[in-house]
Amino acid sequence: MKKQNYIIFLLFMLILASPHQAAASQPDWLPARYSDNMVIPKGKEVPFAFECKGKKKATIIFKGETYQTTLKNGWFIGIIPKQNSYGGPFEITFTADDSSQTIKNVWVGEVLFFSGQSNMEFPCKNLKPKLAVLPKTQKHISFFNVQTQGEQSKWVTPNATNIPELSALAYLSAIELSQNMNIPLGVITSAVGGSRIEEWLAPEFENHKDLLHPQSLDHINKGQKAKLLYTTNSTFLNKYIYDLSFISADANAEEAYADLVQHQRIVEKKFPTIRYLFKITKSKNKFRVSSRCTSKMGIPYIRSTNTFERTRNYPFNILVWYQGEANANDLKDAQSYRFLLDNFIKGTQLSNKDYTPVLLIQLPEYIIPENHQNTWAYIREAQANTAASNPNVRLVPALGTGNKDNVHPPDKRELARRVAAQLEQTLTNKPSVTPQLSNVVPINGTLRLIFTNTYKGLKSSDSIISGFSITDSSGKEILVKAKLINKRTVDIALPVPPKEVRYAWGNYPKFSLYNSKNIPVPAFRLIAQ
Structure with missing residues (x-):
């Protein structure tokens, strides 16, 4: 997966374009993200912010209603209230004193945010087999791709020219969902190849201090050399700023400082988007060692080019998250992923001001060269456990869509079908499409596993059920037989x-259980108490 020097995560908070980049159909004071084909998320207040130099009053007109704006530091800020039904096409007219501009073909629909790393970024032009015929949709669909740098995108409707560059998974999922539900859709994509989850975290999540230096606090605080005093100061200009300080007695300050610098240089190589600055000061008989972490990590806000006053949230209805490969490089990374993922979810929901549904795509199968630590299995376990413990998070297993030799499986169709099915269940408030282990009962030398969300019943893709194993007291793995007892139950x-x-279990495991909707039972592990 490719690396980028600057990773911009906008949990659907789109960067404002500079005035000269606006299309001819828009005034030069209207940001590019407010363009024809825009989709307003159903059931969400939608904030707008636009700059009109020299203007004193502005309004927003939508569906015959006029909404006033407030002027702050040269920017007009207004809100279109919740729209509780699908509809379109509409127009939105922005006025500023004696000038105005109207954007057309605006819809109220479901806004879906697809994000993650390179498998989410993977474009339609790289699909194999290639798209032979462009699928037809039932209702309006618009796409907006968040750019990490350069000229910003506008809302576009899919056509033969732009489809090759769209995210394959987002495009195929949206097309199938549109055909199944016949509702307007707005699809936002923001994905960066090779990005780790640490680079996507919001500043507001709990226990943030524990993530300032991944895998590191024991290292910089070993031997209780230093008392750690944490602060989480942040700026919303063009980067995050975090401060970590500790005070140490004279005898230990120099060594503690050396440890801190050494560790952070290691982390700096691992996370190319992060840079550290160091400062050591003495006050009386104590030293204060400060570490400032600056990063081009994305943040869950619409960030302007130079001031927080210009930023406001743009809400979305569901986040589809496909990431984890970059955190599976070593065992310690993989085993700490659950904590990171939980806090990523918290930050996402906090930035969107509600308990936004999140679909987690569980990693597929893949043989990692020279990796025998089952790191992908631990990532899958973290994803499954996060989904099981959070009622607003649902799992989409990708088992069966992987490629043992290619971390970027070139056919996204089956995974898109599963994503679309889970999106439909979520939007219609129906149970998850993914089968889930719900109960475990020991019975005379067997273990009975009971599943939910099996629909018409579980089935095996093989003549025998494969994929189950146990470990004995020494840690040795033993393959075990499994038998399907009824529609919901398996005995091992x-x-x-x-x-x-x-x-x-494993990087490239065996598996065979599916429900009647052809969704595989996700990978899992049970640990004896």
Whole structure:
């Protein structure tokens, strides 16, 4: 996966374009993201911010209603209230004193934010087999791709010219969802190849201090050399700024400082978007060592080019998140992913001001060269556990869509079908489409596993159920037999008391269980108490 020097995460908070980049159909004071084909999220207040130099009063006119704006530091800020029904096409007229501009073909629909790393970024032009015929949609669909640098995007409707550059997973999922539900859709994509989850975190999530230096606090605080005093100062200009300070007695300050610098240089190489600055000061008989972390990480706000006063949230209805490969490089990384993912979800929902539904795409199968630590299995486990513990998070398993030799599987159709099915269930407030382990019952040398969301029942893609194993007290893995008892129940044989029970465990595991909607049972692991 490719690396980029600047990673911009806008949990659907779109960067404002500079005036000279606006299209001819717009005034030079209207940001590019307010363009024809725009989709307003149903059920959400939608803030607007635009700069009109020299103007004193501005309004926003939508569906015959006029909404006033407030002027702050040269920017007019207004809100269109919640729209509780689908509809369109509409127009939005922006006025500023004696000038005005109207954007057309505006719809009220579901705004879906697709984000993550390179498998989400993967464009339609790289699909294999290629798209032979462009699918027809039932209702309006618009796409907006957040640019990490350069000229900003506008809302576009899919056509033969722009489809090759669209995210394949986002495009195929949206097309299928549109055909199934016949509702207007706005699709936002913001994905960066090779990005780690640390680079997408919002500043507001809990326990932020523990993530300032991934894997590191023990290192910089070993031997209780230093008392750590945490602050989380942030700026919303063009970067994050975090401060980590600690005070140490004279005898230990120099060594503690050296440890801090050494560690952060290591982290700096691992996260190319992060840079550290160091400062050590002495006050009486104590030293204060300060570390400032600056990053081009994305933030969950619409960021202007130079001032926070110009920024306001733009809401969305559902986040589809496909990431984790870059955090599976070593075992310690993979085992700490759950904590990072939980806080990423918290930051996402906080930035969107509600409990926004999140769909987590569980990693597919893949053989990692020279990696025998099952790191992808631990990432999948973290994704499954996060979904199981949060009622607003749903899992989309990708098992069966992977490629043992290619971290970027070139066919996204089956995964898109699963994403679309889960989106439909979520939008219609129906149960998850993904089967989930709900109960475990020991019975005379067997372990009975009971699943929910099986619909018409579980089935095996093989003549025998494969993918189950246990570990004994020594940690040795033993393959075990499994039997389908009824539509919801599987019994597995226990030749010895298990330390762990595993299903589809490993980087490139065996698996065979599906529900009647052809959604695979996600990988999981049970640890004996």
